[in-house]
Amino acid sequence: MLRDRFDRFAVLALLLVVGALGALLVTARPSAGRQAGSAPDRQVERELLAQARVAFLDRHYGPVTALRDRGELQSALLKLEELDRRFPGEPHGALLRGDILYRMGLIDRAVASLAVAVRGNGDYLDASGPLNQRELVTVAAEQGIPLLRDRVRAQPDDRQAAAVLRDAYYLKSRLAGGCE
Amino acid sequence: MTLSSRLAGPALCAFLLLTVLAGCDRRPPAGPPVRIGYMNCNSAEETLQRFAPLTRYLSEQLGVNFEAVPVDTQDFEQRFAAGEFAFTHTNSLLYIILRHDRDLQLLATEKRGQFGPRTAGAIVVRRDSPIRSLQELKGKRMIFGPQMAPTGYMAQYDLLLKAGIDPERDLGFSTIPQGSFKHEKLVYGVYLGAFDAAAAPVLDLETMTREGKIAADDFRILAQSEIIPYCTFGAAKSADPALVEKFRKALLELTPETTVEIDGERRKVLGAAWVDGFEALRDQDYDPVRAMAKRTNMPPYQVY
Numbered sequence: 001m002l003r004d005r006f007d008r009f010a011v012l013a014l015l016l017v018v019g020a021l022g023a024l025l026v027t028a029r030p031s032a033g034r035q036a037g038s039a040p041d042r043q044v045e046r047e048l049l050a051q052a053r054v055a056f057l058d059r060h061y062g063p064v065t066a067l068r069d070r071g072e073l074q075s076a077l078l079k080l081e082e083l084d085r086r087f088p089g090e091p092h093g094a095l096l097r098g099d100i101l102y103r104m105g106l107i108d109r110a111v112a113s114l115a116v117a118v119r120g121n122g123d124y125l126d127a128s129g130p131l132n133q134r135e136l137v138t139v140a141a142e143q144g145i146p147l148l149r150d151r152v153r154a155q156p157d158d159r160q161a162a163a164v165l166r167d168a169y170y171l172k173s174r175l176a177g178g179c180e
Numbered sequence: 181m182t183l184s185s186r187l188a189g190p191a192l193c194a195f196l197l198l199t200v201l202a203g204c205d206r207r208p209p210a211g212p213p214v215r216i217g218y219m220n221c222n223s224a225e226e227t228l229q230r231f232a233p234l235t236r237y238l239s240e241q242l243g244v245n246f247e248a249v250p251v252d253t254q255d256f257e258q259r260f261a262a263g264e265f266a267f268t269h270t271n272s273l274l275y276i277i278l279r280h281d282r283d284l285q286l287l288a289t290e291k292r293g294q295f296g297p298r299t300a301g302a303i304v305v306r307r308d309s310p311i312r313s314l315q316e317l318k319g320k321r322m323i324f325g326p327q328m329a330p331t332g333y334m335a336q337y338d339l340l341l342k343a344g345i346d347p348e349r350d351l352g353f354s355t356i357p358q359g360s361f362k363h364e365k366l367v368y369g370v371y372l373g374a375f376d377a378a379a380a381p382v383l384d385l386e387t388m389t390r391e392g393k394i395a396a397d398d399f400r401i402l403a404q405s406e407i408i409p410y411c412t413f414g415a416a417k418s419a420d421p422a423l424v425e426k427f428r429k430a431l432l433e434l435t436p437e438t439t440v441e442i443d444g445e446r447r448k449v450l451g452a453a454w455v456d457g458f459e460a461l462r463d464q465d466y467d468p469v470r471a472m473a474k475r476t477n478m479p480p481y482q483v484y
Contacts (some may be wrong), residue, residue: 072401074302074382074385074401074404075396075400077294077386077398078385078386078389078396080389081294081386081389081390081396082395082396084390084391085392095353097294098433101294101295104407106295106298106407108296109294109296155460157432157460158432158459158460159432159433160291160296160432160459160460161459161460
């Protein structure tokens with residue numbers, strides 16, 4: 001196998017390279033600067049994502065909020081129908097719908113919609129976050145529970161009322177800090 | 181050969197036979213038909229298509245041979261009084277008329293759209309219209325829905341009366357579109373500039389927006405009525421109470437996943453009927469409809 005001096009030299013060189021690589025792998029560690037930078041990087045990423053989301057919602061759902069604030073509640077609901085086609089399943093649509101239905105006095109419908117929103121994005125209950133809607137969710141759940149409880153008591157086979165009552169309790173539990 | 185191995189063959193055959201039979205189309209129960217009168221929306225054909233799966237579902241659940249009967253709104257009370265059908269599916273105005281005149285029993289209310297078992301009527305103008313208030317509709321051209329439509333006619337008539345406008349005298353011109361799809365026609369009538377304002381049911385505005393037929397920004401809502409119950413199932417006073425209760429329960433138990441087999445096709449019951457579900461409203465929930473009918477001199481309170 002090792003016929004001449006060149007063969008022996010080549011095998012020795014190969015062993016040296018393998019040994020050096022092994023030593024590098026054993027001794028190598030991330031640099032101090034890189035180690036310290038990873039956590040802030042993630043923090044910055046999260047912050048950027050949060051800001052981008054707020055900007056996205058402002059841009060697309062701003063007209064709904066403007067109509068709502070002017071008292072044009074039905075027009076705001078129609079605008080939401082339009083946005084649902086573009087962004088189906090977006091929790092912010094459900095949140096705004098819940099808000100508008102609450103203003104229209106349709107508490108049960110509002111509770112159902114707010115539950116969809118909170119299930120889709122828990123940030124609506126983060127008191128220190130930019131999307132905080134704890135006050136709205138609290139009043140809707142507090143007003144909804146006695147109303148729906150009476151309805152279920154009067155008509156125990158009213159599945160719809162029972163489902164919305166469960167939604168109201170779900171909101172209450174999330175407000176209290178419970179998980180999904 | 182052991183006993184278990186001798187039984188294995190017949191057991192397998194029985195299992196396969198049961199599996200095949202379970203997959204077969206369930207025939208509607210035999211027996212004398214019990215008729216359900218469905219108020220026509222656009223045409224008798226469309227009504228039958230919409231409600232065929234629901235009627236089949238009720239037949240299967242209750243073990244009764246239900247038959248769907250499409251009924252024109254104007255003929256509804258007369259045909260109900262003649263005993264042509266025991267169960268009814270009507271708008272909320274027809275419900276209060278039949279309740280008042282014929283003791284109709286309330287079963288369940290249909291859910292559809294943003295307000296669930298309720299809806300509203302609106303008066304709309306084009307977004308670029310110079311008309312900013314109901315008072316400015318005096319002398320203008322307005323299009324209404326059919327006369328017995330609670331949120332396509334009565335609610336808007338009521339809104340105008342409340343604003344001090346007599347629709348019979350103060351509008352420059354008013355009309356009702358011909359043929360089917362009346363509610364869509366009146367929305368397009370305003371959109372295309374043939375009329376200054378339209379009496380649009382909010383549910384139709386919602387549906388047309390969702391389907392992309394109109395944009396939310398195309399129209400301005402001048403006024404909107406209070407929210408009143410939507411289409412309603414009822415039962416004749418003479419109907420078997422046990423059957424009525426089962427009928428009501430079967431409606432309330434429907435979910436969007438409920439299907440039936442019709443003509444070899446499995447169809448969603450609620451989806452086919454354009455319904456989101458059913459809710460158990462109380463008769464007093466219809467009091468706003470009664471108040472509206474009184475204010476607008478509509479049946480069952482019409483005074484000549």
